[in-house]
Amino acid sequence: MAKFLEYIPGNxxxxxxxxxxxxxxxxxxxIACFVCSNLAFLLLMLALALALAIGxxxxxxxxxxxxxxxxxxxxxxxxILLTTPYxxxxxxxxxxxxxxxxxxxxxxxxxxxxxxxxxxxxxFYATKMTDITNSAVKQLHVxxxxxxxxxxxxxxxxxxxNDMSVIMEAQTARGVEFDTSNIIKKIRLMVPLCVPLLVSxxxxxxxxxxxxxxxxxNLRTRESGYKDYPISSLDxxxxxxxxxxxxxxxxxxxxx
Amino acid sequence: xxxxxxxxxxxxxxxxxxxxNVSLAIPDGxxxxxTGAAGSGKSTLTYAINGIIPHCYPGDFYGEVSVEGLDTxxxxxxxLSQLVGSVCQDIDSQMVSTVVExxxxxxxxxxxxxxxxxxxxxxxxxxAMGIADLRxxxxxxxxxxxxxxxxxxxxxAMRPRILVLDEPTAELDPASSVAVFELLxxxxxxxxxxVIVVEQKIALLCDYxxxxxxxxxxxxxxxxxxxxxxxxxxxxxxxxxxxxxxTTLMNKLAMxxxxxxxxxxxxxxxxxxxxxxxx
Numbered sequence: 001m002a003k004f005l006e007y008i009p010g011n012x013x014x015x016x017x018x019x020x021x022x023x024x025x026x027x028x029x030x031i032a033c034f035v036c037s038n039l040a041f042l043l044l045m046l047a048l049a050l051a052l053a054i055g056x057x058x059x060x061x062x063x064x065x066x067x068x069x070x071x072x073x074x075x076x077x078x079x080i081l082l083t084t085p086y087x088x089x090x091x092x093x094x095x096x097x098x099x100x101x102x103x104x105x106x107x108x109x110x111x112x113x114x115x116x117x118x119x120x121x122x123x124f125y126a127t128k129m130t131d132i133t134n135s136a137v138k139q140l141h142v143x144x145x146x147x148x149x150x151x152x153x154x155x156x157x158x159x160x161x162n163d164m165s166v167i168m169e170a171q172t173a174r175g176v177e178f179d180t181s182n183i184i185k186k187i188r189l190m191v192p193l194c195v196p197l198l199v200s201x202x203x204x205x206x207x208x209x210x211x212x213x214x215x216x217x218n219l220r221t222r223e224s225g226y227k228d229y230p231i232s233s234l235d236x237x238x239x240x241x242x243x244x245x246x247x248x249x250x251x252x253x254x255x256x
Numbered sequence: 257x258x259x260x261x262x263x264x265x266x267x268x269x270x271x272x273x274x275x276x277n278v279s280l281a282i283p284d285g286x287x288x289x290x291t292g293a294a295g296s297g298k299s300t301l302t303y304a305i306n307g308i309i310p311h312c313y314p315g316d317f318y319g320e321v322s323v324e325g326l327d328t329x330x331x332x333x334x335x336l337s338q339l340v341g342s343v344c345q346d347i348d349s350q351m352v353s354t355v356v357e358x359x360x361x362x363x364x365x366x367x368x369x370x371x372x373x374x375x376x377x378x379x380x381x382x383x384a385m386g387i388a389d390l391r392x393x394x395x396x397x398x399x400x401x402x403x404x405x406x407x408x409x410x411x412x413a414m415r416p417r418i419l420v421l422d423e424p425t426a427e428l429d430p431a432s433s434v435a436v437f438e439l440l441x442x443x444x445x446x447x448x449x450x451v452i453v454v455e456q457k458i459a460l461l462c463d464y465x466x467x468x469x470x471x472x473x474x475x476x477x478x479x480x481x482x483x484x485x486x487x488x489x490x491x492x493x494x495x496x497x498x499x500x501x502x503t504t505l506m507n508k509l510a511m512x513x514x515x516x517x518x519x520x521x522x523x524x525x526x527x528x529x530x531x532x533x534x535x
Contacts, residue, residue, distance in 0.1 A: 006354070006394075006396060007354040007355070007394060009355075009392070009394065128353065128354045128355055128358060129352075129353065129354050130352070130353045130354065130355070130358040130361070130362070131358075134365075148352075152352070155352070155354070158396075159348065203346075204346065204348075204349045205349075207344055207346045207349035207350070208349045208350070208352070210308055210312050210344070211342075211344050211349060211350040211352075212352060213312065213333055213334075213337070214306055214307075214308065214333065214337045214340075214341075214342045215337065215362060215363040215366060215410070215411075215414070216334065216337055216338070216363055216366030216367045216414075217366060218333075218334050219334055219366050219367060219368065220365065220366045221368065223368075224365050224366065224367075224368040225365055226361050226364065226365050226371060226374050227361075
């Protein structure tokens, strides 16, 4: 299994798409998820995203991602349940109630976040970072410095995650027990680890910046990129599908 | 030619200079090995060559450093980086791409190498480092030695006149270290490139370097051919530089008048010298 947000070589439909088109399509898909609050539509979007992930061979990575997004969205869902009294009363609370509408809203948030996140993450699994940078610079006219900064940030996420696990292993070897079920205790154990992680990340980021500069980072122009990223009929089709999805989302949202 | 004239440097956040009154001339095409105890100023010396000092790490810069006739203070890092190719100590941080081929393309694209020239340059760099088979591999799937070769290939693709490497074999096993030095030395000989390597493995340096520079507490103690430097094994030991045992043995015999030849660099040379002594 690949590390978080790390490119996985392959020849799937997603691998063959133009990097900029992939990025734009993923953004359109995410916007469609946020435009419409119809649960049936969102479930369909989630099914589409999952089908795409499985079809492109990213089932395991997507399962891991879904787990993480589900955990995050569950927190939001609980907040919504407790703070949005709406619909038929199901459970009465001292400050209000949990209604059928609250339940629906909480469920919508979970499905929406999962459906919106999957395509965005799939882009990184199916595209080399350099292709995302170069394509964004050449075709979307994003300034190179910003594109490079964005992809470098994503590139460093697995590096820092690896650093964190190394620091945790070192602490475990010294008798710290991280596998406790008490969340508060776990957080208290993790907080001191932020200092070595911060030091290591600052050092690594500085080294990376210097290494990029001594390899001519400041000379880069839009024209100097070697690879071309032609738009194929597959890209046009993908764009059309995503635009249609967005239009459908807007129509469903306006119908109510 | 790389020229240090009475060069001293103190980092902005430092309390005392890291290098004092360094004067050194490195002729073109020389393979230079820099060694010394940890914190002696070896890396700072290389930073002064590739322009990282003073352009990235500001501080008090005294004296003069020139690379190919260009003053490193007056010349921008961008210009210097076209002359000097650098491989940093932290290889993982240096990698900007996910795939080997893209990593090699990175510098070529930045320096706007003509499109038609790029494929040949990539092939040449991959072949020079013997990693043509790794072309489409992801960086993350490579071993430490392979990553080191990729980093070297990505720099030599830019055809710099000077190569600066900071502890390129720090994370490598002995066999991989020799392989990296062998490739580096072959490439430098073929292209007349000046190579400056910071390295703790003095035995390895002695086998490949034309000039050995010993740095101690910010001062250059020795800058000469490996034979001439190794003849001072006792002094080197006092400076925290461990000479090969074969060198120390033959130097001791020389002190007792039992051996009169040049300092030996390795066991093979010591065996030969001992055979002559015993004959």
